[in-house]
Amino acid sequence: ETGVTQTPRHLVMGMTNKKSLKCEQHLGHNAMYWYKQSAKKPLELMFVYSLEERVENNSVPSRFSPECPNSSHLFLHLHTLQPEDSALYLCASSRTWRRQETQYFGPGTRLLVL
Amino acid sequence: AQKVTQAQTEISVVEKEDVTLDCVYETRDTTYYLFWYKQPPSGELVFLIRRNSFDEQNEISGRYSWNFQKSTSSFNFTITASQVVDSAVYFCALSGGDNQGGKLIFGQGTELSVKP
Numbered sequence: 480e481t482g483v484t485q486t487p488r489h490l491v492m493g494m495t496n497k498k499s500l501k502c503e504q505h506l507g508h509n510a511m512y513w514y515k516q517s518a519k520k521p522l523e524l525m526f527v528y529s530l531e532e533r534v535e536n537n538s539v540p541s542r543f544s545p546e547c548p549n550s551s552h553l554f555l556h557l558h559t560l561q562p563e564d565s566a567l568y569l570c571a572s573s574r575t576w577r578r579q580e581t582q583y584f585g586p587g588t589r590l591l592v593l
Numbered sequence: 594a595q596k597v598t599q600a601q602t603e604i605s606v607v608e609k610e611d612v613t614l615d616c617v618y619e620t621r622d623t624t625y626y627l628f629w630y631k632q633p634p635s636g637e638l639v640f641l642i643r644r645n646s647f648d649e650q651n652e653i654s655g656r657y658s659w660n661f662q663k664s665t666s667s668f669n670f671t672i673t674a675s676q677v678v679d680s681a682v683y684f685c686a687l688s689g690g691d692n693q694g695g696k697l698i699f700g701q702g703t704e705l706s707v708k709p
Contacts, residue, residue, distance in 0.1 A: 569636075580695050584638035
């Protein structure tokens, strides 16, 4: 496979469930990102990992918990979510955590919280 | 603070028409990077172009062209002879400030609908 992949593509969960989103990049990049895209809102950066170390956490509620076990994989663990957390969650990667680098995105996970 | 404005929320054109998507940005940095992404209905953001602040040369790639003007802080995107497959949401983005690493500031996006 090439590029950035995300699983699952669609997820429906109740507010008491625990689930995880997975992202994998096959580009040899060292930085990975989680974004949230809600309807009618710009993309919101949630977390950034550079060389497996978290370098950015944009005041995201603790019910979202990221994990980066290696430079190719990124997870977003979800627990006790709220209906307003329903959104498209996009993963991206870039060669390094530097501003001139292009970020490449995965297809996203469409999450619905009931 | 950095900001990106895409004033056109939705644009609808008929196939083969030319269409320009506007992007205006704000930054106090002297070195910065601008990007355009395309998001088709499938959801994935597809990278189209990256431009650095020192390169004001316009770029053409097939039916796509970009006009970068520092004097007006704009980085507009034109699709010539539009096709139905061009229907998507297009995002303009600006690199973060000096101490913000690879952070991107996205505009609200412009939804382009190309009708046959």
